[in-house]
Amino acid sequence: DSRSRYIKIGSITYRASRNKLSRTRKRSLPPTPTTSRGSSRQQRILVIRGTTYHMDVSGKVLRRAPASSQSPGASLSRIDIGGKTFVERLPGVLSQTPSSETRTYLSRTINRSIHRMRTVNTRKLERRSDRYCMFFNRFGRCNKGASCTYIHDPEKIAVCTRQVIFFLEFLRGTCKLSDCPFSHKVAPEKMPVCSFFLKGRCTSNPCPYRHVKVNAKAEVCRDFAVRGFCTEGIKCKRQHVLVCPEYAANKKCPRGNRCFLAHRDQAAKRKHCEKSASPVDLEQRSVPQWQ
Template sequence: MSTAEEQELLAQINRLESRIHRHKNQHSQPPAYSRGIYRTAPYSRGYRGARSHAPTYRNKTLVLNGQARPDATATHTDANSSGAAWVSRTDRHLQLINSSVFEKDSQARASAMEETQRLKHLKKEQMEKNRFLHYVRQNASSIPSAVAAPNAAASKYEITVEGIRFQITKQGSKLVRAPDNPSSATPRLATIGGVRFYRTKNGNLVRHGIAKAQRMAGGIKKVNVPCKTFSWTGSCLKGPNCRFIHDPSKVAICRDWLFKSDCPNGDACDLSHETTEERTPLCVHFANGKCNNDSCPYVHAEHSQTDPVCRDFGLSGYCERGAKCPDRHVFECPDFSNSGACKNKGCKLLHRERASVLRHRATTAGDNDEDMPDLSSDDEGDGPAPDDIDSDEMEEFIGHDDQVDELDFSKDYIGF
C-alpha cells in the first residue's frame, strides 16, 4: 500500500473517531455527584470507598431505527379496550386482577366471611348456654330460689327472678313463668349468672342469644303504619330494619319547592315536588278572605283558627284526607297547639301560641277535664312493652319442645 493511500485511510479513521466521540458526548451525561460521598437521593448508591454509579432512570423508551413513538390516541384506545377485563384492588398492596377471577374470588371471600360469622355466632351461643347451665348447677342446692320441682321430669327446674318463679325449659334458652305466680310484671331485662334474658309478650324470658338470632334473621314484625321520620324527611336511618312503612309516594313536600318553586337538589331531592292537597298546608290568606292569587299552591279550605291541628299532617307532613280533613293542615306541633304541652323534649316542630286559641281553651277547659284521658296511662300497667319480643317468633330460633329436656347436673364440669 502506497503512502498516499495510508494517509487517506488514517484521515478517514480520525474523522470516524471524531464523529463517534461527538455522538457519545451528546447522549451521555456525567454523574451529578462525586465519588465516595453518601447521598439520600432516590437513585444514588454511593458510600465511602465505593465507586460511583450512574443514575438509573425509569420509564425508558426504546427507539429502533429511528421509529417514531406510538400515537397517544392508539395507546389510550388499547387501554380502554383491555381495561374492562381487569380490576384493581388494594389488599395490603395494589393488585391488578382479571375481572372473572376477581368475581370468583369475591364470591368465595363473601362465603368464607359468612361461614366464619356463623361459626362465631354458634360458638358464642354455646358458651352462653353452658354458662347459664353451669350457674344453675352450681347454685341449685345453695339458693332456695333454684330448687328442683318434686315428682317432676328431669327438665322441671325452677328459678326465681325478682320474686317471680320461672321454669327452665329449652335447655336453658327459655324461662316460662309459673302459673301460680303473683301478679307482678316480669322485668324487661334480667341478668342471671352473667347471662341476659329479655321479656316476651307473654311474660316469659328468653336468652340474649335467641333474641339476637331473631334480629339477625330479619325477624322484625312490620306494622301497617307510615314511618314519621321517613315521611317528614324523606329518609330513615334504620333502613330495612324499621318497623314502619317507607312509602316514597307519601312524603312531605319540599319547602324550597313550595316557597320558591325551585329546589337546589333537583330530581335528587328526597322530598316531594308535587303540590297535592295531601301534603300542602292551608292558605293563610284564604282563611282571612284575602287570597287573590289564581295560581296559589296552598290548599283553599274553610277552617277556623280554633280548629285542632291535624296530627298526621303535623307529624308526617302528609294526610290522606287532604282538603276533606276536618283539622287544620299547618306546619305546627299538634300536641302543643291542641293541648298546650309537648312531651317530646327534642321536638323540632313549631310551638306557636295564639291568643284566640288560648281563650277558647280556657272557656272549654272545665268541660274537657273529665273527658280528657291520662296521656301517660297507656305506658303504665302490666301490659307488655312495645319492645317486648314476640314469643311465637322465638320458637323457630329455640327449637321444638317435643322431647323432655335432659339437664345433666351430675357432671363436675361444663364445657366452654
C-alpha cells in the first residue's frame, strides 16, 4: 500500500495504514522529516482510523493534522498505542497519561525484580545444595520441610537429648516417645566427650561417649555443639561438649538467656536443676521450640 507509513514508538517500529498499526520485523524506520509551526525538529506521523496525527519527538504528545490535509473524520478523545494511553487534553491535542507511564515503569520494575529474585534463588540453591540443615541435624525437624534448600539427612540427626541428661535411658529401652525426633543410634560423630575418660576413671565397656583427649584450651567444636554432628568424628581436635561456642570463646553470647546451649558460668546451676527437674521440664528447656 503506497499510503502506508512507518512510525517508531519507543524502540518498536510500526507500519501505519489508514485504520490500523502493524508491528514490523527487522525493518528500520525510514526518515520522514516534517515541520510543524516553524519547527525543524523531526516528528512522526500516525494515521489512526483515517485521521492523521503528528507525534512530537518526546513521544508523549499527539497533535491532529489540519483538516485541510486529510479526509474529514471524528476527533478521537482516547488512543491506545503500544501499551501507552493518550487522552485529549485540548482540541486536537492528546497527551500521554501519567497512569500509562506509571504502568509501564511498574511493569518494567516488576519484571526486573522477578528476574533478580529468580537469579538469587537459583544461586542460593546451587550454593546451599551441598550443606546440611542446621535445624534438622540439631533438633530432628525443620519447619520449612521440603522447601528447605539445605540437605535433610536422617543419618546426621543428633542423638536423643535424653541420653545426655538421663544417663543413656534410651539405650536401656526407657525412652517412651514413639515419635522422638532425635536419633537413637550412637555414633562417634554425634557423642560428646566422656567426662570420666578425661579424669581416667571410665569403667564402661563399651562406653558410647567419645574417648578422645584434646587440648584443654582447644576451641569448642561448633558443628557438634550447634548442629549435633561433626563429620571429623574421633579425628576432630576440638572439644565435643554441649556448651555455647560463642560464650566459650568470647565470654558473651548474643542470644543471652535464650541460648539453648550451656554457658560456662551456668553449668553448675544447670547440673543442680537437672537433679530436681522433671524429664518434660528438662526437654522443654534444652530444646527450644523453633517457630
